[in-house]
Amino acid sequence: MNLKCPVAARWQRKKEARPAEILDAALDLFVEKGFSATRMEEIARRAGVTKGTPYLYFSGKEDIFKAMINEFLLNPLGTIQETVSARSGSRADLLHELMEIWWHKVASRKAGGLCKLMIAEAANFPELTRYYHDELIQPGKNLVARIIRAGIDSGEFRDVPVDDAAEMLLAPALMTMIDQHSFLRAENGLPSSPADPLRYLHFALDMMLTGLNQPSR
Amino acid sequence: MNLKCPVAARWQRKKEARPAEILDAALDLFVEKGFSATRMEEIARRAGVTKGTPYLYFSGKEDIFKAMINEFLLNPLGTIQETVSARSGSRADLLHELMEIWWHKVASRKAGGLCKLMIAEAANFPELTRYYHDELIQPGKNLVARIIRAGIDSGEFRDVPVDDAAEMLLAPALMTMIDQHSFLRAENGLPSSPADPLRYLHFALDMMLTGLNQPSR
Amino acid sequence: MNLKCPVAARWQRKKEARPAEILDAALDLFVEKGFSATRMEEIARRAGVTKGTPYLYFSGKEDIFKAMINEFLLNPLGTIQETVSARSGSRADLLHELMEIWWHKVASRKAGGLCKLMIAEAANFPELTRYYHDELIQPGKNLVARIIRAGIDSGEFRDVPVDDAAEMLLAPALMTMIDQHSFLRAENGLPSSPADPLRYLHFALDMMLTGLNQPSR
Amino acid sequence: MNLKCPVAARWQRKKEARPAEILDAALDLFVEKGFSATRMEEIARRAGVTKGTPYLYFSGKEDIFKAMINEFLLNPLGTIQETVSARSGSRADLLHELMEIWWHKVASRKAGGLCKLMIAEAANFPELTRYYHDELIQPGKNLVARIIRAGIDSGEFRDVPVDDAAEMLLAPALMTMIDQHSFLRAENGLPSSPADPLRYLHFALDMMLTGLNQPSR
DNA sequence: TATGAATGAGATTTCATTCAT
DNA sequence: AATGAATGAAATCTCATTCAT
Numbered sequence: 001m002n003l004k005c006p007v008a009a010r011w012q013r014k015k016e017a018r019p020a021e022i023l024d025a026a027l028d029l030f031v032e033k034g035f036s037a038t039r040m041e042e043i044a045r046r047a048g049v050t051k052g053t054p055y056l057y058f059s060g061k062e063d064i065f066k067a068m069i070n071e072f073l074l075n076p077l078g079t080i081q082e083t084v085s086a087r088s089g090s091r092a093d094l095l096h097e098l099m100e101i102w103w104h105k106v107a108s109r110k111a112g113g114l115c116k117l118m119i120a121e122a123a124n125f126p127e128l129t130r131y132y133h134d135e136l137i138q139p140g141k142n143l144v145a146r147i148i149r150a151g152i153d154s155g156e157f158r159d160v161p162v163d164d165a166a167e168m169l170l171a172p173a174l175m176t177m178i179d180q181h182s183f184l185r186a187e188n189g190l191p192s193s194p195a196d197p198l199r200y201l202h203f204a205l206d207m208m209l210t211g212l213n214q215p216s217r
Numbered sequence: 218m219n220l221k222c223p224v225a226a227r228w229q230r231k232k233e234a235r236p237a238e239i240l241d242a243a244l245d246l247f248v249e250k251g252f253s254a255t256r257m258e259e260i261a262r263r264a265g266v267t268k269g270t271p272y273l274y275f276s277g278k279e280d281i282f283k284a285m286i287n288e289f290l291l292n293p294l295g296t297i298q299e300t301v302s303a304r305s306g307s308r309a310d311l312l313h314e315l316m317e318i319w320w321h322k323v324a325s326r327k328a329g330g331l332c333k334l335m336i337a338e339a340a341n342f343p344e345l346t347r348y349y350h351d352e353l354i355q356p357g358k359n360l361v362a363r364i365i366r367a368g369i370d371s372g373e374f375r376d377v378p379v380d381d382a383a384e385m386l387l388a389p390a391l392m393t394m395i396d397q398h399s400f401l402r403a404e405n406g407l408p409s410s411p412a413d414p415l416r417y418l419h420f421a422l423d424m425m426l427t428g429l430n431q432p433s434r
Numbered sequence: 435m436n437l438k439c440p441v442a443a444r445w446q447r448k449k450e451a452r453p454a455e456i457l458d459a460a461l462d463l464f465v466e467k468g469f470s471a472t473r474m475e476e477i478a479r480r481a482g483v484t485k486g487t488p489y490l491y492f493s494g495k496e497d498i499f500k501a502m503i504n505e506f507l508l509n510p511l512g513t514i515q516e517t518v519s520a521r522s523g524s525r526a527d528l529l530h531e532l533m534e535i536w537w538h539k540v541a542s543r544k545a546g547g548l549c550k551l552m553i554a555e556a557a558n559f560p561e562l563t564r565y566y567h568d569e570l571i572q573p574g575k576n577l578v579a580r581i582i583r584a585g586i587d588s589g590e591f592r593d594v595p596v597d598d599a600a601e602m603l604l605a606p607a608l609m610t611m612i613d614q615h616s617f618l619r620a621e622n623g624l625p626s627s628p629a630d631p632l633r634y635l636h637f638a639l640d641m642m643l644t645g646l647n648q649p650s651r
Numbered sequence: 652m653n654l655k656c657p658v659a660a661r662w663q664r665k666k667e668a669r670p671a672e673i674l675d676a677a678l679d680l681f682v683e684k685g686f687s688a689t690r691m692e693e694i695a696r697r698a699g700v701t702k703g704t705p706y707l708y709f710s711g712k713e714d715i716f717k718a719m720i721n722e723f724l725l726n727p728l729g730t731i732q733e734t735v736s737a738r739s740g741s742r743a744d745l746l747h748e749l750m751e752i753w754w755h756k757v758a759s760r761k762a763g764g765l766c767k768l769m770i771a772e773a774a775n776f777p778e779l780t781r782y783y784h785d786e787l788i789q790p791g792k793n794l795v796a797r798i799i800r801a802g803i804d805s806g807e808f809r810d811v812p813v814d815d816a817a818e819m820l821l822a823p824a825l826m827t828m829i830d831q832h833s834f835l836r837a838e839n840g841l842p843s844s845p846a847d848p849l850r851y852l853h854f855a856l857d858m859m860l861t862g863l864n865q866p867s868r
Numbered sequence: 869t870a871t872g873a874a875t876g877a878g879a880t881t882t883c884a885t886t887c888a889t
Numbered sequence: 890a891a892t893g894a895a896t897g898a899a900a901t902c903t904c905a906t907t908c909a910t
Contacts (some may be wrong), residue, residue, distance in 0.1 A: 018874095032340045033340055034252070034253060034337055034338065035254075036254045037252070037341055039899090039900065040900080041901090049873095049875090051877095051902085052903080053875080055901095055902065055903075056873070056874075060902075061902095092430070119395055120338075120399075121251065121337075122400055123249050123251075123399070124254055133400055155431060156430070156431060157430065158429060158431050164411060164420050164421065167411060167417065167421070168420075168424055170392075171391075172388040174392055175387075178395075182335075182336045183346065200381050203378065203385075204384070204385040207377065207428075208385070208425055209429045210428040211424075212386075213374065213427055214375050256882090256883065256884085257884055258884090266891075266892090267891070267892050267893060268884095268892080268894095269886080269892055269893065270891060272885070273891075452895095467774055468771055468774075469687075470685060471686070471775055473878090473880090474880060475880090483894095484895070485880095486882080486883085489882075494881075550771070553767060553829055553833045554685060554770065554771030555685065557683050557684060558684060558688055592863060594854075597845070598845060599858065599863060601845060601851065601855070602854075603863075604826075605822035605825075605855070606818070606819050609821075612770055616769075616773040616774070616780075628814070638815065638819040638822070641815075641819055642858065642859055642862070642863055644862040644864055645858075645859070645861040645863075645864075646802075646809060647860045648808060648809050669869090691906080692905090700871090701872060702871080702872060703872065703908085704869085704870060706906070706907080711906075712906095
C-alpha cells in the first residue's frame with residue numbers, strides 16, 4: 001500500500017525529553033516569526049525530529065502554543081512571588097531587587113519573548129489572552145501595587161493612586177522585554193534600545209522614585 | 218440590449234480613492250489579526266472591492282503591508298515635530314502637551330495599532346523594521362531627548378543621562394498604545410489597563426517628573 | 435511571498451455546471467472505490483478541474499458525499515411514486531411495471547451505485563444512513579407493501595404478512611443493483627450475475643408470484 | 652535487580668493464538684468501518700497487542716485483509732456442503748434446512764459481515780474479489796441450483812431456469828445478512844429489517860415456493 | 869517475541885495570485 | 890477598471906510501517 005523505506009535509523013529515542021525539546025524549538029520560532037508564519041515542520045526540524053513527531057505529543061499547532069505559554073510563564077512568576085513575600089527592607093530596595101530577579105528569570109531569557117508573542121497574537125487567541133492576563137499580568141501588577149501600598153502606609157512613598165503607579169513602574173520593564181525580542185533581533189540588531197538593559201532599568205526605577213525635576217531646594 | 222446612456226459619464230468610479238480604501242482596510246485587519254492571519258480577500262471585501270482589485274494597485278500582500286506603514290507613519294510624526302519646534306514655556310508643560318498631541322493624533326487612532334504590528338512582525342520584515350526604527354522610533358526618542366537636554370541646560374531638570382530618561386518617559390506611552398490594541402480588543406476588553414488612558418498618561422508623566430518618593434523634608 | 439506561475443490558462447469558466455460535474459465525478463469514484471479510498475484530487479481531475487476547485491463549491495469531502503446522496507436519490511423515488519399512484523390494473527402487472535421503471539430510472543444508472551455505497555458506509559455516516567433509510571428505503575418498502583395489501587384486499591393475493599412479503603419482493607431487485615456495482619465492475623466483470631438483469635428480475639417476480647412448487651393439480 | 656525466576660517458564664506467551672486474535676480484531680473493525688477507515692493500531696489494540704506486533708505475523712494491512720477473507724470463508728462453506736450431500740427428503744425441506752444452517756453458521760455471526768465488506772471493497776481488491784466469487788458465491792449458487800435441478804427432475808418443482816431460480820432464492824438470505832451489518836448497526840439500529848430475521852427467511856422461502864398469487868381454484 | 873518512538877509518504881485543505889471576461 | 894472562477898504551491902495533519910531496544 002506504500003513504499004518500503006530502509007531508512008538508516010539515526011534518531012535517538014528519548015521520550016521523556018521530546019515534549020520539552022519541541023516546546024523549546026517552538027518558543028524560538030514563534031517569538032521570532034509569529035504564530036502563523038511558523039511552520040510545523042520547522043518546529044520539528046529545529047527540535048531534531050521529523051514532521052510527524054510533534055503530533056505524538058501535541059494535538060496540533062495551537063496546542064503547542066498553549067502548552068508553551070503554560071510551560072514558560074507559570075514557574076517564573078511563582079518564583080518571584082515567593083521571593084517577594086520573604087523579603088524585608090525598604091520598598092525601594094525591594095522594587096530594585098524584584099526587577100533584578102525578573103530580569104534574570106524572565107526578561108533576558110527566551111521566555112521573555114512570550115510577552116511579545118502574546119501581544120502579537122492576543123486577538124487570535126482570546127481565551128488564552130484572558131488566561132495570560134488573569135494569571136500573569138494582573139498578578140504582576142497586583143504584586144507591585146501591594147508594595148507601593150505598603151510604602152505609602154509606612155510613609156516611604158507619597159500618597160498616589162497605587163494601580164496607576166504600578167502600571168507606570170512596570171512600563172519600562174515591559175518595553176525593554178519587547179525591545180529585546182523585536183528590534184534587537186531584527187537583522188543585525190538595531191541600536192535603538194539601551195546597550196545595557198539592566199542598568200537602564202535600575203536607572204529608570206530610580207528616576208521614577210526620585211523624580212526628574214530638580215529638587216526645589 | 219445595450220443600455221449605456223450616451224449622455225455623459227454617469228457615475229465616476231472613484232479610482233483615485235481605491236488605494237487609500239484598501240490601505241485603510243488592511244490597517245484594520247493587520248492590526249487585529251497579524252500579517253499572516255489576514256487574508257487578501259478579507260482586505261478586498263472590507264475595502265468594498267473584490268479579490269482581484271487590490272492587485273491592480275499593489276503587487277501583493279507584502280506590498281500592501283509596506284505601503285500601509287509608509288502611509289500611516291510619516292504624517293503624524295511630521296505634525297508633532299512641527300508643533301514642538303514652535304513652542305516655548307517649561308519643558309514639563311511641553312512634555313505634557315506633546316503627549317496630548319501624540320495621544321490624539323496617533324495612539325488613540327487606528328494608526329496606533331501599527332506599533333503593535335511592527336513589534337509582532339519585526340523579524341519577518343527586517344528592512345521595513347529598520348526603516349520604521351530609523352524614521353519613527355529614533356526620531357521620536359531624539360525629540361524627547363532634546364527637550365530633556367534643554368531642561369537640564371536651563372536648570373529645570375536634574376542632570377541625568379538624556380537617552381535613558383527619554384526611553385523611560387516614552388515607556389508608559391508606548392505600553393498604553395500596545396494595551397489599546399492587544400488586550401483591550403481581545404474578547405470583551407480586559408480590565409487590565411487604566412480606564413482613562415490619557416488621564417493615566419498625564420499622571421505617569423507627573424510622577425516621573427516629581428518622583429514617587431516622599432520629599433525628605 | 436510565493437512564486438509567479440505564468441500558466442497557460444486553458445480552463446473554461448462554467449460556474450453553473452461545476453457542482454454537477456463534481457458530483458458526477460464523485461459518484462463514479464465513491465461507488466467504485468468507497469469513500470475513504472477516493473482522493474479529493476482524483477475527483478477534481480475527473481471533473482476536469484484542479485485540486486482547489488471543489489472547495490469553491492463544497493466545504494469538503496464529506497459535504498460532497500452528502501450532496502451526492504441528496505442529488506441522486508430524491509428525484510428518482512419521487513418519479514416512481516407518482517407513476518404508481520396514477521396506475522390501475524392488476525397488482526401483479528403494477529409490480530412488474532414498477533420494477534421496470536425502477537430499473538431504468540435507478541438500478542441500471544450510476545445512481546444505482548449509491549445503494550452499494552450506503553451499504554458500505556452506513557456505519558461511518560450514521561445520521562446520513564438514518565436519512566437514507568427514512569427517506570428512501572422505508573418509503574420504498576411501504577410502497578410495495580401498500581400494493582400487496584391492496585392485492586390481498588381485492589382477492590388477487592393470498593393473505594400474508596405484507597411487510598415480510600414486501601421485503602422478499604424487493605430482495606432480488608436490491609441484490610441485482612448491488613451486483614451491478616460490485617462484482618460486475620471488478621476487473622473484467624465476473625460472470626456471477628444474470629447476463630440480462632431486467633429479464634431475470636421479471637422472472638424472479640413471476641416466480642415469487644406463482645411459486646416454485648409444482649401446482650398440486 | 653534482576654528478578655527473573657530461574658525455576659521454570661512462568662507464563663507462556665500464547666504465540667500460536669496471536670494471528671487468530673489479530674484476524675478476529677480485524678474482522679470486527681473492517682466490517683464496521685471499511686478497509687481504509689480502519690487503522691492498524693486499532694486492530695492491534697483490539698487484539699490486545701501493540702502497533703508493531705501485527706507486522707510480525709502479516710506483511711501489512713492488505714495481507715491481514717486477505718488472510719481474514721481466507722480464514723472466515725472456507726470452513727463454513729465446507730460444512731454446509733457436507734451437510735447437503737448427506738441429506739435426503741423433499742427439496743423444499745432441504746432448502747429450509749440449508750438456510751437454517753447457513754444462518755447459524757454464517758449470517759448471524761461476525762463472518763456474515765464479510766459479505767458486506769466484499770461488496771464494499773470489491774473494486775479495490777479485484778483478485779480477491781474473483782477468489783471470493785469463485786470459491787464462495789459461485790459454489791453457493793451451484794449448490795442451490797443443483798437442489799432445484801434435482802427437484803425439477805423429481806417432479807417436485809416446476810420446470811424453470813435453475814440458475815435464475817437459485818439467484819432468486821438466495822437474494823433474501825444475502826439481503827438479510829447485509830442489513831444485519833449495515834443498517835442494523837448504524838447508530839441505535841434502524842427498524843428497517845424484520846425483527847426476527849430467521850423467521851422472515853423461512854417465510855420468504857415458503858413464499859417463493861408456493862407463490863404469492865391466490866391459487867386459482 | 870514484543871514494544872512503541874519515530875518516520876515520511878501522502879491526504880486534506882487553504883489562500884495568494886492570475887487572467888479571461 | 891473591475892470581476893471572480895480557477896489555479897497550484899504550500900501548509901496542516903494522518904497513519905502504515907520500521908526498527909532499536
